[in-house]
Amino acid sequence: MKNPLDSLALTLACGFALTLALYLVARYALGI
Amino acid sequence: MDAIPSLARWFHFMAGIMWVGLLYYFNFVQMAALKSAAADGSAAAINRHIAPRALAWFRWAAVATWITGAALLGSNFTSAFALQSGHLAIGIGAWLGTVMLVNVWVLLWPAQKVALGLVEATEAQRNAAKRRAFLVSRLNLVLSFPLLFFMGAAGHAAVYF
Numbered sequence: 002m003k004n005p006l007d008s009l010a011l012t013l014a015c016g017f018a019l020t021l022a023l024y025l026v027a028r029y030a031l032g033i
Numbered sequence: 034m035d036a037i038p039s040l041a042r043w044f045h046f047m048a049g050i051m052w053v054g055l056l057y058y059f060n061f062v063q064m065a066a067l068k069s070a071a072a073d074g075s076a077a078a079i080n081r082h083i084a085p086r087a088l089a090w091f092r093w094a095a096v097a098t099w100i101t102g103a104a105l106l107g108s109n110f111t112s113a114f115a116l117q118s119g120h121l122a123i124g125i126g127a128w129l130g131t132v133m134l135v136n137v138w139v140l141l142w143p144a145q146k147v148a149l150g151l152v153e154a155t156e157a158q159r160n161a162a163k164r165r166a167f168l169v170s171r172l173n174l175v176l177s178f179p180l181l182f183f184m185g186a187a188g189h190a191a192v193y194f
Contacts, residue, residue, distance in 0.1 A: 006171035009060065016178030023179045024193075027121055033194060 041104040048097035049184075053177050055091040060174045063087070064167070080149055088145055095137045099130060122194070123187035129180040133173045141169045 005011035063079065070076040106113050106127065113124040147154045147162035154162065186193035 004168070006168055006175075009065075012060070012171050012174055013178075016175045019175055020179040020182045023125060024182065027125060027183075028194060030116075030121060031118075031194060 038105060038107065041101045045098060045101035045105055048094050048101055051090060051094035052098050053181070055087055055094065056170070056173055056177060058087065059091075059170055064170075084145075084149060085151070088142070088149075092137050092142055095134050099134050102127065102130060122183045122190060126180055126183035126187060129176050129183065133176050133180065136169050136173050136176075141166055141173075144169065 005015055063084065067076050067079055070079055103110060106123070109120055109123075113120040113127050116124040116128075144162040144166035146152045147159055148166050150159070182193075
């Protein structure tokens with residue numbers, strides 16, 4: 002399987018996905 | 034105006050822009066430029082004259098960003114890193130920035146020294162170091178997205194949460 006970090010577009014997608022995931026975790030932790 | 038927090042915030046922004054700006058320069062400009070430069074034999078100029086200077090500003094901007102960020106946290110330093118209520122957003126940002134700083138100094142810089150030929154290495158070691166530096170740089174690019182989001186969220190919680 003190809004490493005997504007080899008593709009700039011997939012790297013950016015990983016950045017957005019990680020941001021969304023952490024945002025949802027933070028909201029959950031805050032009880033929102 | 035409280036001088037220390039105001040100055041720390043100002044320098045934190047400037048150092049952070051330099052750090053992340055150079056990270057984006059490496060990922061969006063230099064990596065692609067090196068590929069095409071290698072094809073016409075001009076990569077040596079980038080590796081010899083541009084990359085070492087950019088890397089020096091990059092890794093010391095990372096240190097300056099972290100120190101000014103820690104100064105800015107002040108008495109909230111422990112609460113932020115403990116991800117305590119009221120400091121969650123800045124805490125996540127602080128942890129991401131810390132991981133990125135460690136990546137720069139512990140993983141990226143030693144690999145770059147080998148990749149750029151600043152230390153003795155075989156061709157195989159040099160190629161492995163180039164690959165390692167590339168992946169760490171890309172990882173920090175990924176981490177910079179939530180880093181900037183949570184740094185922004187920390188000062189504007191009402192907008193983000």
